[in-house]
Amino acid sequence: MCLAVPAKVLSKDGAHAKVDFGGGVVREVNVSLVDVEVGQYVVVHAGFAIQVMDEDEAKETLELWQQIFNLEPEGGGE
Amino acid sequence: MSFKLSDYNTAKLIIKKLKELNLNLKIMHVCGTHQDTIVKNGLDTLLQECNIEMRQGPGCPVCVTPQKEFEEAKTLAKEGCAVAVYGDVIRVPVEGGSLADLKAEGYDIRIVYGAEDAVKLAKSIRKPLVFMAIGFETTAPTTASVLLNDPPEKFYVLSCHRSVPPALDALLGMGELKIDGLIEPGHVSTIIGLKPYEPLSVKYHIPQVVSGFEPLDMLVAVLMIALQVKRGEARVENEYTRVVKYEGNTKALKVLSDVFEPSDSVWRGLGLIKDSGMKIKRRFEEHDARRVFEDELKQLDSVEFKEPLGCRCSEVIRGLLYPQECTLFGKACTPTRPVGPCMVSVEGACSIEYKYGRLNVKAASNKS
Numbered sequence A: 001m002c003l004a005v006p007a008k009v010l011s012k013d014g015a016h017a018k019v020d021f022g023g024g025v026v027r028e029v030n031v032s033l034v035d036v037e038v039g040q041y042v043v044v045h046a047g048f049a050i051q052v053m054d055e056d057e058a059k060e061t062l063e064l065w066q067q068i069f070n071l072e073p074e075g076g077g078e
Numbered sequence B: 001m002s003f004k005l006s007d008y009n010t011a012k013l014i015i016k017k018l019k020e021l022n023l024n025l026k027i028m029h030v031c032g033t034h035q036d037t038i039v040k041n042g043l044d045t046l047l048q049e050c051n052i053e054m055r056q057g058p059g060c061p062v063c064v065t066p067q068k069e070f071e072e073a074k075t076l077a078k079e080g081c082a083v084a085v086y087g088d089v090i091r092v093p094v095e096g097g098s099l100a101d102l103k104a105e106g107y108d109i110r111i112v113y114g115a116e117d118a119v120k121l122a123k124s125i126r127k128p129l130v131f132m133a134i135g136f137e138t139t140a141p142t143t144a145s146v147l148l149n150d151p152p153e154k155f156y157v158l159s160c161h162r163s164v165p166p167a168l169d170a171l172l173g174m175g176e177l178k179i180d181g182l183i184e185p186g187h188v189s190t191i192i193g194l195k196p197y198e199p200l201s202v203k204y205h206i207p208q209v210v211s212g213f214e215p216l217d218m219l220v221a222v223l224m225i226a227l228q229v230k231r232g233e234a235r236v237e238n239e240y241t242r243v244v245k246y247e248g249n250t251k252a253l254k255v256l257s258d259v260f261e262p263s264d265s266v267w268r269g270l271g272l273i274k275d276s277g278m279k280i281k282r283r284f285e286e287h288d289a290r291r292v293f294e295d296e297l298k299q300l301d302s303v304e305f306k307e308p309l310g311c312r313c314s315e316v317i318r319g320l321l322y323p324q325e326c327t328l329f330g331k332a333c334t335p336t337r338p339v340g341p342c343m344v345s346v347e348g349a350c351s352i353e354y355k356y357g358r359l360n361v362k363a364a365s366n367k368s
């Protein structure tokens, strides 16, 4: 039940927004728990957007991984 | 999105690094969706080659809900309320019958997709509606939100929400299983952030990493734990930076604390855990099923519920047992005829193993 799926915000109307889950699946979700603009991605759980996710964050993930791969296990620590 | 979250070469690189580190580790995670990623992609088998054993802990909200709470919902249905539940709740076996059995007898049990659905339903019917609200911090804000938004008069919430960090504390405190690291649930952490985990790293000197749900997210999280172990560190790190912020979702946290207060709560498999429940605050008492129907529910206080005969969900929930080690698994207990909740919920360890057909796999070949 903690499953949450990313979706793109198509339009907003007060506490609700139309979002696109991809593959033509468009639903209305509650966006009152986040600050989101049209065009951004949200993570949706049980009909509510629970966080905003954007593509820069994806870049951040790759950078984080790169850092980890470059870490020497013995280095850096005490 | 174009980032490479399932790159085979990256996976190979991580496995190579893990082998070089040459550690013997037991890592627990507490999320059904993580377990799905692990089993679907055979990550546990892959990690065994690196002497790393993966265990699912109490990460299935439906599985950790004790029988008494299902019985509360049944009682209120028998009292003439409509009862709205999430889809994987209705078939959970309860002594004397599941909610589905009750529905078959003609009682009004409905499946809803979320709290807003339940409110819509309440508006469309005459009789009182009780929403059995199950879920961790990921789901609880959605229930809180509808309570804050002027729900209909005869809409009641049976709060079965629970909080993950106190359960982790209880589990680590039991010390039944030596756990070298914890992978924290990505979507619970989306709401609560990293801070609530920090005391655990201090108290138990255990590395913790919040992880995303792609196979590579999880392998990277394992590597992050392994690197911490190698260096003798015990910190909370975030692998799921594209969604999880250090402070969590502050808007959702505010909504949570407006509506709920911590209360002691019983978990299946773990028993009573201090401050692990989410009780509806007095301000919303006219929507709190436990307050409004106090008299009807009182009789359940003295009832003792027995676990289904032969079912070992309690041990599965504590990460002590693999589903395949239960003698009923795949035989007397299957998704069509479940004996315990772990075979019902999509997040239950037993149902996940069954779904991917690992009926005889000894996932625990290097078990000590």
Ligand code: SF4
Binding pocket: B310, B311, B312, B313, B316, B323, B326, B327, B328, B329, B330, B333, B334, B338, B339, B340, B341, B342, B343, B344, B350
């Ligand atoms: S296989 Fe069935 S009976 Fe055994 S622990 Fe899992 S849910 Fe319980």
